[in-house]
Amino acid sequence: MQTLTRRGALRHAGLAAATTALVIDGTPQAFAAVPASRQVARAGATSVLVRRTTATLSYRVNVRDQPTLEPRARIVGTLASTTTLTGSYDASGLWFRIAEGAFKGRWVTSAVLVATTARAVNGRLPMSAVTRLPSWSVNVSNLPHEPRYLSRAAAVGYLGLAAAFKARFGVALTITEAYRTLSRQQLLYRTLGYPRAAVPGTSNHGLGNTIDFGIARTNAINSPLYFGRSHDVWLTANSKRCGFDRPDYMDRRGSNPEWWHYNFVG
Ligand SMILES: [Zn+2]
DSSP: OOOEEEOSOEETTTEEOOOSOEEETTEEOOOOOOOHHHHHHHHTTOEEEEOOOOSSOOOOEEEESSSSOSTTSOEEEEEOTTOEEEEEEOTTSSEEEEOSSTTTTOEEEGGGEEETTOOOOTTOOOGGGEEEOOGGGBOTTSSOOOOOEEEHHHHHHHHHHHHHHHHHHSSOOOEEEOOOOHHHHHHHHHHHOTTTSOOTTOOGGGGTOEEEEOOTTOOTTTOTTSTTSHHHHHHHHHGGGGTEEOOGGGSTTSSSOOTTEEEEOO
């Protein structure tokens, strides 16, 4: 059985020390297998675009002073989803160092970048670009009982967040939906409709950077993660440290309230 863990001990206010090293079955993973879109940016002019996720809704991504999700890295600003950046990737391929402008020398996660010449990748990520999450992360009360996947950078953040959640509440921070293929998004769009399911090709789930959380065997109303409950309050407060954020329009008073939906923004 494949297991996926994170290096680093719990520390600093109960949050796990984030690291860019993913370990599967005890073996640290290389990050050479990045999507073709990112390889273009790494090899070429190093001009990249913060990902436009949908035509009508966008989110802002974090700029950090160090290429890590650890608490020692400060969030020094945010960028809109259409910002063009010049710079270069670090050796892990998980972070991009900005070389020009107001955020010169700062870092953004590679998970939200595409080369300016890249084709659309939403829902069509190569399996080499996503990381299979451990089996304990899948909410057993939700179908289908298939492995869940995230981009490598988002997987690092999720595992840190889940470790801190387990330390705080003693239960796993499980997932109902993570990366979605285009065909799965089309199925959900047909059955749920907009806005509960985004137009195929525009969902954040199609980029491998989004999680729908769900604690096992509880429905939406009973969930301890429901708006305002203790687990939700904790998750809202601590998710940013590990690179996740629930967009404003999905907050309790937003236009499309979804307490379970978090984007990886670095
Ligand atoms: Zn969602």
